[in-house]
Amino acid sequence: MSKREGIMEGGRMRRRTFGASIVGGAATLPSLLELQARALGDPTVTIDEVTPSVTPAGTLPPAEERTVELFERNTYSVVNIFDVTLRPQVNMTGSVEVPEGNGSGFIWDEEGHIVTNYHVIGSSLARNPPLGQVVARVTLLGADGYQKNFEAKLVGADKTKDLAVLDVDAPVELLRPVNLGQSSKLRVGQRCLAIGNPFGFDHTLTVGVVSGLNRDIYSQTGVVIGGGIQTDAAINPGNSGGVLLDSRGNLIGINTAIFTRTGVVISYSKNSHYLCIFGYITAIH
Numbered sequence: 001m002s003k004r005e006g007i008m009e010g011g012r013m014r015r016r017t018f019g020a021s022i023v024g025g026a027a028t029l030p031s032l033l034e035l036q037a038r039a040l041g042d043p044t045v046t047i048d049e050v051t052p053s054v055t056p057a058g059t060l061p062p063a064e065e066r067t068v069e070l071f072e073r074n075t076y077s078v079v080n081i082f083d084v085t086l087r088p089q090v091n092m093t094g095s096v097e098v099p100e101g102n103g104s105g106f107i108w109d110e111e112g113h114i115v116t117n118y119h120v121i122g123s124s125l126a127r128n129p130p131l132g133q134v135v136a137r138v139t140l141l142g143a144d145g146y147q148k149n150f151e152a153k154l155v156g157a158d159k160t161k162d163l164a165v166l167d168v169d170a171p172v173e174l175l176r177p178v179n180l181g182q183s184s185k186l187r188v189g190q191r192c193l194a195i196g197n198p199f200g201f202d203h204t205l206t207v208g209v210v211s212g213l214n215r216d217i218y219s220q221t222g223v224v225i226g227g228g229i230q231t232d233a234a235i236n237p238g239n240s241g242g243v244l245l246d247s248r249g250n251l252i253g254i255n256t257a258i259f260t261r262t263g264v265v266i267s268y269s270k271n272s273h274y275l276c277i278f279g280y281i282t283a284i285h
């Protein structure tokens with residue numbers, strides 16, 4: 001085989017290897033470069049010789065930097081909540097199906113009170129548990145980056161508002177309450193951020209604007225809740241119970257995802273004027 005033919009063969013090998021490396025997901029840049037070097041069939045070729053120039057990331061634009069800062073700061077206030085009556089199930093394909101009842105919530109105060117949607121722990125609440133009974137497991141994020149799990153006891157719940165309050169016995173250093181904002185002052189077009197922790201693995205962020213105010217929410221508890229905030233920030237079911245923040249990082253609503261008859265998910269957030277705290281409705285303006 002001539003040197004020219006060897007290079008061509010190496011080129012074909014490189015294309016085949018590259019194609020295989022991206023099936024099922026994106027390969028990392030170093031691994032692709034290494035495959036290209038090996039595919040040349042020349043042991044004298046180094047990674048540096050086949051590495052294209054990399055543009056430095058540089059600094060983020062101020063607006064993006066602000067969004068990142070708000071997300072990183074508020075992830076410690078948003079928790080994962082798992083209904084203790086539910087268990088993940090493995091389907092026929094071997095995939096793990098996470099049942100409804102795995103959602104988000106947020107830290108209300110340093111006393112360990114957690115606010116979430118009623119329907120997130122609906123399976124436990126359907127059994128009419130007494131106050132103080134363990135109804136969920138809550139996952140908190142520590143400063144070291146590790147998740148910590150705690151049993152959560154029922155403090156109060158209001159089906160008509162699709163809200164519930166839990167209590168966890170966690171160290172105070174893990175309890176970082178969210179800052180409260182004024183949802184009564186919202187205007188359509190304002191920027192907002194939705195943060196959730198759907199599966200306890202990592203937090204998610206979506207960004208949008210306030211699309212509408214004073215909307216009726218047809219909640220998953222089967223009741224209509226007035227005064228809802230509509231947003232185009234995507235809110236998936238696992239993010240229900242998470243926070244909707246204004247551009248200053250203050251709480252303006254509690255997220256929920258509503259499915260329409262056409263299968264479209266509309267993102268809503270319950271107005272934070274009224275929260276079910278300690279079993280009764282407290283007004284916060």
